[in-house]
């Protein structure tokens with residue numbers, strides 16, 4: 001079996017590594033991949049951009065790919081699954097119509113409202129329909145979001161109406177390009193965040209192990225929002241009771257609602273949740289893909305063959321398979337380049353990778369490239385060091401041992417990934 005993974009981040013390195021581990025898989029191609037996928041056994045990079053939908057379909061045909069798994073949102077929103085389907089190619093991910101759940105926050109809010117799924121009260125505006133009087137009538141703070149794709153960076157918590165108005169105007173004015181043509185403004189929700197990721201086949205649902213990421217750049221969850229500075233699995237905030245509630249109040253109505261709306265959802269589905277003090281799982285956002293970096297610790301724990309699960313989903317038989325998970329916890333620390341989340345410094349030599357390879361755990365690459373046998377930084381988030389341990393605390397120690405073995409000029413990473421889960425563990429005397 002030959003598999004194609006689309007994307008070039010840490011999530012895609014983890015996907016390629018997991019798929020390549022199966023005996024029935026002969027080769028995994030990654031487009032475009034990174035230095036990590038270039039050096040992984042049974043894995044080969046193909047120099048096609050993740051957004052080059054036509055090029056990817058040609059590649060999959062020419063290489064006789066049996067299964068394609070899409071990592072990032074952009075090709076999904078651009079309709080890569082529809083293109084592959086019309087070429088008779090098997091591709092795991094939602095079609096373009098379903099990917100609007102992530103591609104348009106205004107669409108997602110309307111969907112949530114229509115199907116009675118818990119979420120913050122909101123209104124969506126274009127420049128022409130914008131209503132400053134509505135903004136002034138709301139309780140502060142307000143959360144102002146560009147509706148389109150902006151790599152998670154176009155969300156601003158505005159403490160006053162004046163700031164909310166200025167933020168919305170800047171978004172309409174093109175601060176985030178086309179993503180800000182429509183703007184969603186919603187009430188601020190207190191609580192603890194949780195990520196909830198499942199696989200869906202249009203009707204059936206297979207939840208993945210729970211996970212939690214840290215979006216802020218600095219320790220203590222301070223500083224600017226990023227794509228994610230680290231993640232761990234399982235997430236103790238998602239107790240069995242909360243898990244059942246999220247399935248019942250969020251995931252099942254979402255999959256049912258999409259099918260009822262005539263667009264059955266196949267693929268990974270990620271709900272970003274804010275768990276209210278009373279336990280209500282409010283949806284902050286949908287992603288139509290796996291999370292990055294959540295995927296890295298989650299796949300470290302997956303003991304089943306992911307390609308088997310994807311094939312079952314594509315056949316509409318997700319109810320006939322199950323996923324086995326390592327009972328240990330996994331925790332990933334993202335190592336970023338100087339400057340991130342602003343445009344980062346690139347081209348620094350990464351040292352210590354050989355030493356790290358002899359330690360337990362695994363380093364997944366993201367923004368890296370190979371040049372003359374050396375691994376160079378080539379993006380904002382560069383590596384994700386993942387450790388395993390009996391609990392989140394032990395996994396955290398293993399992950400930092402791995403991260404501390406690697407360095408380059410200007411490297412930055414948080415020292416406290418998993419702090420809430422570790423505190424919970426201490427509390428319960430674990």
Ligand code: AMP
Pocket residue numbers: 120143145152155186187188189190193215225272274284285
């Ligand atoms: P989003 O891209 O919509 O998930 O927003 C990015 C981040 O902004 C989330 O992970 C939250 O930390 C924060 N956020 C978004 N919406 C809200 C909200 N309504 N209330 C409080 N925080 C929010």
Ligand code: GLY
Pocket residue numbers: 152213227228287290291292293294
């Ligand atoms: N880590 C958050 C995301 O992938 O959107």
